[in-house]
Amino acid sequence: MAGIGAVEGAMSDAMFEDMERQGELSDSILFRMTSIFKRSTLEASLALVDKGYVQKIVSDSGRSLFLVESSQDDPYVCFKHFCPCHYFSYNVINKMEALTCKHILAARIANALKRADIVNVTNEEFSKWLMKQEPMKQYVSPNKSR
C-alpha cells in the first residue's frame, strides 16, 4: 500500500525537477511546497540553504550524500529519504506527523538550485564516512560560526 511518504515522494520529485529546470525558487513552486510541507519545516530549510549549510559529498563513482550542519557537533548525514536527526525519527517515522525534516528538505532544495557546496572525495573516503570510521567534522564549511 502506498503510504503518505510515497504520495509525498511522487509529488515532490516532480516539483524538485521543475525547480532544477527553472534554476530558482519561483512563486509557483514555493506555493506548491507550502501545500506539501509544513511551513515551519520549509522556512527552517530555506534558512539552512541561505546560510550555506548544505554540502554535497560526491564520490569518484558518482554516489552522493548530503551533509547538513546542525546544532550538534557533527553535521547530519542525509539521504533523500533519511536523516539521523531526532525530529525525523520521532515526527516523520514514528508519529507520521510530518513528511520530512528541515535537513532533508534543505538538501533537496540546495541540490536542485545548485546551492550545495560540492565536495569530491575518493570512493575509499566515502565508504569510511558511511561506516563512520572517520569524523565528518573536518568537512564542515569554514564559514560556520561556532
Ligand SMILES: [Zn+2]
Ligand atoms: Zn533531519
